[in-house]
Amino acid sequence: MNIMMDFKYRKYKGKDMFDFPEDYTVIDIETTGLNPDENEIIEVGAVKVRDRKIVDEFSSFVSPKKDIISPEIRKLTGIDEAMIEGADQIEDVIPRFNEFIDGEILLGHNVNFDINFLYDNYERYSDFYLSNDYVDLLKISRKLSPEFENHKLETVLKKLGIKVDQQHRAVSDCIDAHHCFEKYRETIIAQYGDVSVYKMIFNL
Template sequence: MSEVKRRKGKSRIAFPEDYCVVDIETTGLDPSESEIIEIAAVRYRNCKKLAVFSTLIKPNYHISSFITGLTGINDSMVQDAPNISQAIMDFYEFAGNDMIMGYNVNFDINFLYDNLLQCHGIIFDNDFVDVLRFARKVLPLLPDRKQTTVANYYGISILGAHRAEKDCEICNACYIRLRDDMKKQNGE
């Protein structure tokens, strides 16, 4: 499916007040070979947390020790979790028409897009904002712009990072700080 041109929504450089922060955990980096094992989405209205969607997903294959070490998610945790078909539809219904926000969000959107299309024939075309783009602009001197590095720079706790819901919260906190710094840089 990687060769297929995705008809995703548009990447926006915007500071929305109403949006849905999304994060996934996967068994690898390639949507055509790897599986989603966790999806979280946090809906914000006026930049305030309104609702949370979070689910583990039972993959078709064993979760590697590397992924368990990174995320803390193991085979026994997902044993009774919904399959991707159910979980992706639940996520899609939760996200609705919201602007999607995330950190390096193209990664997440590609997995979500491919799975939604494969399981239900639905094109995921919500517009999106990538917080990583703001970090590159606002914090060019950091050694890297990983979400945890940006969070540490701003004094945002990263305890629990690499679990989807916590990563959504870290992303949102980084977004607010980066947005405010970008507005200051632009004299707003």
């Protein structure tokens, strides 16, 4: 989602990987703001990938406990109060979401934001930790496409020639990130023959 400098220590957080697994789960959240200590999750989305193809998805609105959806967030996400009215609380969503991503390598665009936000909510509202290893599409884009004017997901999609989903929502962002990730994999394979060769050359 959005970029925010966050240096909080999270003891059980998983490993940041530069890799191209064929089985993984893409995650994305929408929130009322950028600060996990002050703002809240209003949507959680994920798509499960097997052999580089989407096979399942998870989607849930989340009812915030005290925060409101600002006009800026409403405009960005298309989510308003009516859409989240009656939605589950975060403590009810986390167990279902955790079951969906259990044992998975996670992928996302600027996925540190999503993982940190989720990690803090796991810690606050459950008795387990979010400790999955993860791959950040933002880092991959910066490494493989340094010529881009920026590395927002919308920009990466356009530059890679992938149709942009105008709906800035959790599952649609997951699907978009999946397409970008697979496009970068294909680029590496076309140039180097195999991802492992690329990683060896660049000591990744």
